[in-house]
Amino acid sequence: MIKLKNITKIYQMNKNDKVIALNNINLHFKEGELIVLKGSSGSGKSTILSLIAALSKPTSGEVIVDEKRISKLPDNFAALYRRENIGFVFQKYNLIPTLSVKDNIIQPLIPANPPEDELKVKLDNVMKRFSIEHKKDLIVRNLSGGEQQRVAIARAHINNPKIIIADEPTANLDEKLSLDFIKILKQLKESNKTIIVATHDPLFFDLDFVDKVIEIYNGNIVE
Amino acid sequence: MNKKSHFLIYFILFLSSTLIAQILYLNSVKSNTNEQLKKKNQFVKLVGLPDLAICTEASYIRHRSLSDLSSIYKDDSILREYFPSSYAYNHSGLYNKISSKVVNVK
Amino acid sequence: MLSKINLYLVQYAIGSILRAKYKSLFITIIFTFLTFLLTSIFFISNSIKYELNSTVESLPQIIVQKIKAGRQYDIEVNNIEQILELNGVVDAVARVWGYYYFENAGVNFSIVGLNQYETQYKKSFTNIVEKFNLDKLSKNPSMVVGQGVYKVLNDNYYTKYFNFIKPDGTFKQVDIAGIFDSNIQLESNDVIVLQQDIARQIMGMREDMATDIVVKVANPKEILMIASKIKLMFPDTRVITNEDLKVSYDNIFDYKSGIFLALFIISLFTFFIIIYDKSSGLSSEEKREIGILKAVGWTVDDILKEKFYEAFIISFIAYLLGVILAFTFVYIFQAPILRDIFVGYSQLKTTFELPFIFDIQTLFLVFFLSVPIYIAATIIPSWKSATIETDEAIR
Numbered sequence: 001m002i003k004l005k006n007i008t009k010i011y012q013m014n015k016n017d018k019v020i021a022l023n024n025i026n027l028h029f030k031e032g033e034l035i036v037l038k039g040s041s042g043s044g045k046s047t048i049l050s051l052i053a054a055l056s057k058p059t060s061g062e063v064i065v066d067e068k069r070i071s072k073l074p075d076n077f078a079a080l081y082r083r084e085n086i087g088f089v090f091q092k093y094n095l096i097p098t099l100s101v102k103d104n105i106i107q108p109l110i111p112a113n114p115p116e117d118e119l120k121v122k123l124d125n126v127m128k129r130f131s132i133e134h135k136k137d138l139i140v141r142n143l144s145g146g147e148q149q150r151v152a153i154a155r156a157h158i159n160n161p162k163i164i165i166a167d168e169p170t171a172n173l174d175e176k177l178s179l180d181f182i183k184i185l186k187q188l189k190e191s192n193k194t195i196i197v198a199t200h201d202p203l204f205f206d207l208d209f210v211d212k213v214i215e216i217y218n219g220n221i222v223e
Numbered sequence: 224m225n226k227k228s229h230f231l232i233y234f235i236l237f238l239s240s241t242l243i244a245q246i247l248y249l250n251s252v253k254s255n256t257n258e259q260l261k262k263k264n265q266f267v268k269l270v271g272l273p274d275l276a277i278c279t280e281a282s283y284i285r286h287r288s289l290s291d292l293s294s295i296y297k298d299d300s301i302l303r304e305y306f307p308s309s310y311a312y313n314h315s316g317l318y319n320k321i322s323s324k325v326v327n328v329k
Numbered sequence: 330m331l332s333k334i335n336l337y338l339v340q341y342a343i344g345s346i347l348r349a350k351y352k353s354l355f356i357t358i359i360f361t362f363l364t365f366l367l368t369s370i371f372f373i374s375n376s377i378k379y380e381l382n383s384t385v386e387s388l389p390q391i392i393v394q395k396i397k398a399g400r401q402y403d404i405e406v407n408n409i410e411q412i413l414e415l416n417g418v419v420d421a422v423a424r425v426w427g428y429y430y431f432e433n434a435g436v437n438f439s440i441v442g443l444n445q446y447e448t449q450y451k452k453s454f455t456n457i458v459e460k461f462n463l464d465k466l467s468k469n470p471s472m473v474v475g476q477g478v479y480k481v482l483n484d485n486y487y488t489k490y491f492n493f494i495k496p497d498g499t500f501k502q503v504d505i506a507g508i509f510d511s512n513i514q515l516e517s518n519d520v521i522v523l524q525q526d527i528a529r530q531i532m533g534m535r536e537d538m539a540t541d542i543v544v545k546v547a548n549p550k551e552i553l554m555i556a557s558k559i560k561l562m563f564p565d566t567r568v569i570t571n572e573d574l575k576v577s578y579d580n581i582f583d584y585k586s587g588i589f590l591a592l593f594i595i596s597l598f599t600f601f602i603i604i605y606d607k608s609s610g611l612s613s614e615e616k617r618e619i620g621i622l623k624a625v626g627w628t629v630d631d632i633l634k635e636k637f638y639e640a641f642i643i644s645f646i647a648y649l650l651g652v653i654l655a656f657t658f659v660y661i662f663q664a665p666i667l668r669d670i671f672v673g674y675s676q677l678k679t680t681f682e683l684p685f686i687f688d689i690q691t692l693f694l695v696f697f698l699s700v701p702i703y704i705a706a707t708i709i710p711s712w713k714s715a716t717i718e719t720d721e722a723i724r
Binding site for chain 3: 231246255260262263264265272278281282284288305309312313
């Protein structure tokens with residue numbers, strides 16, 4: 001379902017400096033798999049995530065998702081693709097702390113300008129699923145870490161995307177919250193979502209429901 | 224959901240309508256009525272002098288359209304400025320007028 | 330069209346403004362103040378110009394002044410005979426007018442002497458003079474004064490008459506026969522109208538001299554022609570036509586100097602500081618926010634639309650508030666501090682009740698000077714941030 005073919009990504013820092021983030025890598029993920037990208041920071045795993053999410057374009061090579069070439073999509077189509085197919089869970093959640101829970105969750109829906117009742121239905125569904133509807137009008141910064149985590153996942157999920165991408169999701173969490181997160185991941189896998197997690201948290205490496213663990217080092221896949 | 228944007232739109236509408244109401248009010252109350260215009264014109268016809276009776280401390284500003292360059296020096300050659308009046312009003316440009324423009328003298 | 334506006338974006342924009350509450354408030358206040366100041370001064374100058382132009386047609390067609398050594402001098406009255414001989418001239422009248430400095434109050438009065446005081450002008454007087462006492466006019470030397478003059482005289486205990494000091498040091502008592510209507514205060518505030526011979530006495534002007542000569546012409550199209558002929562006849566004169574007065578009225582405000590220049594420079598300066606702050610790039614927080622929105626599925630268009638709404642809301646509200654305040658300040662409160670610039674510091678205070686004139690050009694000018702530029706300054710850095718690859722936001 002997700003194919004990365006001969007992907008090379010070079011960042012031009014300035015005239016003379018360039019950083020080779022990814023060096024001719026090839027990856028293939030099937031639908032419904034849970035993949036863990038392992039590697040230290042700067043190894044290139046975040047770059048892979050952003051390529052799959054069409055947030056950046058490869059210097060050479062192709063990214064194919066669901067038979068569609070997304071590596072060269074113009075901005076509007078890339079955004080549409082993201083809206084419909086990708087759910088992001090960021091490190092530190094990247095919620096807007098001064099907005100309410102529901103205002104944060106509906107962010108991905110805004111560009112489509114849906115009618116109000118449709119928006120409400122989607123919102124209620126997703127809040128119920130991740131058990132935060134009782135807090136829907138509270139300001140995010142007043143929530144506990146676990147509740148914020150669930151808000152972040154709810155936001156990633158509101159458009160019911162096929163692919164969930166998580167970048168260092170447990171980097172700032174204690175063990176309990178990390179385990180809670182892993183529980184939610186399992187739930188999501190059971191609903192046949194393709195999940196890609198980039199992390200160097202060892203908790204992820206030995207999970208039984210992880211399909212693949214791919215190690216990246218210095219822009220290359222470690223076999 | 225759209226409470227805030229509705230509030231904003233109403234607020235902007237309120238401001239705009241205040242503005243329009245203000246303009247209409249001022250137009251009806253504060254603009255020169257025909258009667259007033261008539262009186263003003265009668266007075267000016269009677270007296271025959273230009274310029275408004277503001278800035279009366281300096282004659283070259285009080286009747287700037289008729290004054291000459293030297294009236295600036297009337298009091299003392301040091302006194303060039305009657306701030307802030309000469310700061311706001313420009314001299315009339317007639318100071319150095321020697322002759323009227325002649326158009327098509329046959 | 331309204332349904333095309335994504336109200337969610339508008340709401341997000343409002344939320345965004347409210348999130349940076351103090352900064353938004355600060356910018357709004359500064360903008361409002363700038364708009365208010367600029368618009369007020371424009372309103373005042375527009376109204377003054379309007380007031381001037383509403384009486385310009387009643388001014389004399391031709392005024393002949395004698396200029397000696399660059400200075401205005403008394404002109405010989407018998408010049409009138411030669412002027413009357415010109416073809417097309419209907420009338421030529423000698424005028425006596427000047428200034429009287431009232432030392433006690435430290436103010437200048439404009440003295441205008443009129444001939445045929447009683448009969449010809451009685452009719453026009455009745456309309457524009459209040460408290461008109463006709464008897465006084467016929468019995469004693471009397472004058473009609475403007476409201477400001479009356480007030481100053483009153484304050485100095487002259488309630489029914491005034492003692493002018495003649496050039497030879499003696500007094501000349503003149504009764505107050507009437508006060509000019511308050512509706513014409515802007516034109517008559519400092520004016521004293523009296524019989525011409527009394528004016529001559531007060532100003533020490535000889536019978537055969539006058540301050541200037543006013544010429545009336547049958548055909549207005551011939552004014553220039555006759556003016557040039559008069560100039561040829563009397564080379565030492567300056568001939569001012571009605572057209573010249575109109576031109577003089579037009580350039581009463583030099584927008585490149587004086588108060589206007591100072592105002593424009595201050596406004597530009599403040600404005601550019603705000604814009605520089607905005608356009609010198611977004612803070613890392615704002616960049617991150619754009620990155621998140623993009624990751625979550627917003628297009629660059631959506632982000633720019635949202636930024637546009639933000640900037641538009643702030644600048645438009647500031648503009649509306651500024652203009653409303655300016656109207657109130659100038660036309661209802663008579664511009665308390667600003668008017669001192671336009672009225673001067675003379676003790677002879679006049680009303681600043683300016684006529685209201687709706688000049689849409691001014692409103693548009695101020696609008697286009699502020700709102701679009703601010704919006705551009707907000708959108709451009711956002712556009713820059715939104716179009717670079719935002720994978721940094723993921724970190």
